Amino acid sequence: MTPPASAAASDPELEVADTVGRLMEFWGFKRPMGRIWALLYLAPEALGAADIGEQLRMSTGAVSMALAELTKWGAVKKTWRPGERRDYYEAETSIGRLIQKVLRERELSLVQEFAETLAAAERKFSEPGASEEDLVQFKRTRLRELQGFAKLGESLLSALVSGKSIDPGPLLKVAERR
Amino acid sequence: MTPPASAAASDPELEVADTVGRLMEFWGFKRPMGRIWALLYLAPEALGAADIGEQLRMSTGAVSMALAELTKWGAVKKTWRPGERRDYYEAETSIGRLIQKVLRERELSLVQEFAETLAAAERKFSEPGASEEDLVQFKRTRLRELQGFAKLGESLLSALVSGKSIDPGPLLKVAERR
DNA sequence: CTAAAGTTTCAAGAGATTTTGAAACCTCAA
């Protein structure tokens, strides 16, 4: 009844891997990354690239690329075994830290660039002939409102990242007009 | 120098629309939705579907579909003008409320389904022959850890949604082993 | 009821993204 040495992972295991994969995808990463991470997370010991590919039915290349990106994000670590030549991979288990890293390095700068663009646009609106009636005024006001949101997002994120307590009040306030 | 009556929106305006579009895309919506919403948000009065298509260079169909989805999320509202036959659309300006709606109706249930799947997988692991040594024990433990995170996400989200104050402490605690 | 104006649908086409697998490339032992 025991499956051959290097068979595909058990059913429930693959299901979890797929679910994590979908979640990660939703979060802006590629699905295979989530699948691999989950597989490693549920494995009691490091796995080789070949194992991973076999269990998840992925090609060598796909496994390699996904592992590279996971490593870049610190979600997976390479390890070696004494005599062995091949690399083994294990999952980073501090999920909290992983999330923080992504928030810090990706989300935060995304929001900052957004604020950047808004500010630039607002500038361009005044610059030209300084005139152009109050339609421009209106648009500038709206742009400033958007900028307010960008700032809010920035503070929420940096609070989350640095573990400070968060006050979501502003979200509601802004939600209630002005 | 004035562009023809129904020309494309001004440069900085299109830029903002594209930026919002990209942001929305990152957030799991389709890019055209963000572009349209931004255009409407910067317009002092409601616009017709044709205007939108012309300014953003989108086909009739694309505009129609994007507007339908935006409406479904409450991000855009239809309005009528006295004699006119055609529909006009305007942006919902309470961004905060929009965000809350998405968190409540989409993110929250996503996390719940995730927790669901994890719990189901854990059950399957014990069920079979009840035995299978302690490798199964290990996997069950890991699954429970993941479930802890799902719960954490659930509370963060519902706190955000209901405007309660948030304590990100748990994120760090879980990050620091166990 | 009919026709004009406007909107929605949806199959086909266009485009973008992901996956594959073979070749190039490392690294180490002998």
Add this chain to the structure above:
DNA sequence: TTGAGGTTTCAAAATCTCTTGAAACTTTAG
């Protein structure tokens, strides 16, 4: 230095997603 064992690269193929635009459908004025 050579060759075995492994890993990475990358162009081509397979997939998936989005956009288009014409046809069907709705609505309202006359």
